[in-house]
Amino acid sequence: MKTRRQFLGQASCAAVSSIPILSTLLNLRLAGSVAAVTAPTAGQYRALVCIFQSGGNDSFNMLTPYSGASATAASAFAEYTASRSDLALGQAQLTEIHPTNTPGRTFGVHGGMPQLAALFESGNAAFVANVGTLIEPVLNRTQVAQATKRLPLGLYSHSDQIEQWQTSVPHSRSGVGWAGKMADLIKSVNATQTVSMNISTDGSNVWQTGVTDAEYAVDSGNDNDPTGGAVALSGYAQDYAANAFVDATSGAIDSQLALEYTNLLQQTFQKKRRGARDAYALYSTATAGALPGNVVFPNTSVGRQLQQVAKAIAGRTALGAVRQTFFVNRGGWDHHSNTLALQAAMLPEIDAALGAFWTQLGLLGVQPNVTIFSASDFGRTLTSNSQGSDHAWGGNAYVVGGSVLGRKIYGSYPSLAVNPDSGPEVNPLDTGRGRLIPTTSCDQFFAEMALWLGVPTSSLPLILPNIGNFYAGSGAPLGFLA
16 A cells, blocks of 8 residues: 555656645645755745736737737738727837747737836746636637536636636635645745745735745835835834833733743634744844845835835845745736726836846846746737727736746747637637637646746646646746746
């Protein structure tokens, strides 16, 4: 009879469909015992930064055809213009990029994102085309219409698709995210556990929620006070203050935290409060220093959040961290109307903050050690709904970093032809109104980054339960990280 250690040790990505979702503390502890993660040597710090654009980014205007033919048209740009009608951008509103792996074709990045385009051209950024939630490969609209393939729950639903992008569990509802599972498995490589491996600048999120660990949330500041930082217990000052009331309150909190309880619930609550106090003290000290180079981060939501991320990366040694993830969120992308104007205002916010952050990473000497990626609920319809677009499925994402094998478009950029309401099918990926079936799964996208962060191939099924339907376990899932 096989032991549980032998069973998990022999479970390959190709056989993942036979492995149930590991949602219990017992199983994740068992998984952690066989993860075989070795502590990195000096200089091997690595971090993932997720920039989530909640609401559903219309990403076929973020990355568009520019020149050359598609699979269904001699001019991919003319096809894009016809399908998008009043949502189409003119070539003068795009920055042309030249991928090295799309011979005969060039693409356009939204004109509001010139720094992303420059990062792409310099080889420090790439795009992942037509990526989305999938349980198993879906090849055409007939398989969707006839339900011959298992489809994600709640397609086109904000809440379901946000959850699935953050959990990579599209076949059931879950409150445990894939970054949270990674922390459950590999957090022990960090020298201390006082501050979580997972840090959020936008409060609680599913992506970083694990079974044994959760995110450490920090304040990103606001328009009037962009300072932000760690959040103390209410009424508590670490070193007390020259204020009688705060002195008294802080002293009372310390006295209360020193108490011991026999009741399990009280013990757990007390442990959490002590942990919050200790994390605040460590994080505040580790991130107190000024960042080098006087980089000016935009005083915007994303700018302030990425500045907090930079401070945490700068303080990584004091935090005892060699592995970290960061969650950044910018809402407001549900553009059912006025799409072009709203994107023209919002995409430059992402771009300016990304540019400042990249410069800061260079001054910190960690550009090869940090990978930034975008995510959103879903793509949007190619067709217009009175100058807006509706919820769809596959969309485009970007990745930025010194370890990114850039100037390439990974996956398969789809035909943007829209099938007519009646008559012959033009584009098998169009399920109606330009809702495109993803040709790359979220699992492939996430697996690439999980492996880079240090998750062993044999442990991928514990984090991404459907990965075996898309990746056989050898080589790179997509190949965009060195």
